[in-house]
Amino acid sequence: MYRFFFLVVFAVVVVFIDASKSCNLYNGSWVLDESYPLYDSWRCPFMSKEFDCQKNGRPDRSYLEYRWRPNGGCQVSRFDGVDFLEKWRGKKIMFVGDSLSLNQWLSFNCMLHAAVPDSQISKTHPNADLTVITFQDYEVSIILHHSLFLVDVVKEAGYGRVLKLDSIEKGKKVWIGMDMLIFNTWHWWSRTGNTQPWDFVEHKGNITKDMNRTEAFSIALSTWATWVNTHVDFNKTKVFFQGISPTHYRGEKAGSACLSQTRPINDENYTSTHQPLAMTVVKNTIRKISKQVELLDITFLSQLRRDGHPSQYGSFPMDCSHWCLAGVPDTWNQLLYSSLITDLCNQSL
Ligand SMILES: *[C@@H]1O[C@H](CO)[C@@H](O)[C@H](O)[C@H]1NC(C)=O
Ligand SMILES: *[C@@H]1O[C@H](CO)[C@@H](O)[C@H](O)[C@H]1NC(C)=O
Ligand SMILES: *[C@@H]1O[C@H](CO)[C@@H](O)[C@H](O)[C@H]1NC(C)=O
Ligand SMILES: *[C@@H]1O[C@H](CO)[C@@H](O)[C@H](O)[C@H]1NC(C)=O
Ligand SMILES: *[C@@H]1O[C@H](CO)[C@@H](O)[C@H](O)[C@H]1NC(C)=O
Secondary structure, three states, X not given: OHHHHHHHHHHHHHHXXXXXXXXXXXXXXXXXXXXXXXXXXXXXXXXXXXXXXXXXXXXXXXXXXXXXXXXXXXXXXXXXXXXXXXXXXXXXEEEEEOHHHHHHHHHHHHHHHXXXXXXXXXXXXXEOOEEEEEEOOOOEEEEEEEOOOOOEEEEEOOOEEEEEOOOOHHHHHHHOOOOEEEEOOOOOOOOOHHHOOOOEEEXXXXXXXXXXXXXXXXXXXXXXXXXXXXXXXXXXXXXEEOOOOOOOXXXXXXXXXXXXXXXXXXXXXXXXXXOOHHHHHHHHHHHHHOOOEEEXXXXXXXXXXXXXXXXOOOOOOOEOOOOOOOOHXXXXXXXXXXXXXXXXXXXXX
16 A cells, blocks of 8 residues: 555655656757648638749648647647637737737637637738638637837837837737737847938937947837736736747848758757757846746748748748748647647646
């Protein structure tokens, strides 16, 4: 009897230690899986030309058939759109950020649509920055709020467009009342010249022409995290940060490092030297300021997918920044779904 009891306790302890050590959903590798992709892009009524690589003539298809396999035996839950819609009935889910948010939001809607292809769906544009797709049979709204920096850009006399690192007035009006928020920002912080959408930057009342972009990003993220911590009711609202989606330009210039890539990088040693500085900033900020924001740590798994970009089969001459759909953002959404339905480590038990 005692011996049995001891064995059970011992076994539970061993399994517990083993699971907490080995189960990291965000570390692993990509494997071919014939059951992928999760939907056909041409059946998705929301599909946008810039992500529809097959329709734009991309000749290869294997990039559609990779499944993310975490190390250590933990599983990514199979996405169950009906289950999601039932559990989130009557709720509002909002993706906030730049075109990488658009990429993930669209993927999410396509995944849900594939689960309920006959469901009544409405799509509206309440204003230039908001798009709302509602699965009416479930009254679930999946909303996109286009916001490049999360913090404000305001026109001011004498200056022009001022990027205000301490101010988050515009966002907070639309974020309140959501049941889930998935934030993202980074890609626009490094823009200079013609594509920089501001003229001055303001911090603590000091308006200057420019400043260190990583530091500006870090300050803005702190502003955001402080707001989230103070104003979001975590009993009602689940909050994620999308993480930094990597690009595959050569030296960040308009090169073509993603052109003609048909396979993921398969090198266990790849990550250590390639962690983007922005990712360190995100991790530090979230860890320091907001304990209740969950990081979708999609950087490493996406870095391996140099084959997942539109390259010349998108809307730009060479796009190594966004992702084809179906494609990599479907996995981000599977991980989002996984972390919603279950404590990650339990899955490997
Ligand atoms: C991923 O796991 C491998 C082996 O299990 C390990 O060597 C590597 O450091 C891990 N990478 C990260 C980013 O955790
Ligand atoms: C204001 O900006 C100037 C120019 O970048 C800088 O030298 C100065 O330290 C800033 N002052 C404060 C209070 O941040
Ligand atoms: C900007 O700041 C970061 C972090 O403080 C630093 O690592 C980086 O070298 C700085 N960049 C420039 C161009 O000064
Ligand atoms: C959230 O729930 C906890 C535990 O049920 C409760 O103590 C707390 O007051 C709630 N917070 C808010 C803001 O409703
Ligand atoms: C990864 O690094 C280890 C230690 O440096 C080395 O033994 C191994 O061969 C490397 N793996 C690959 C695929 O390069």
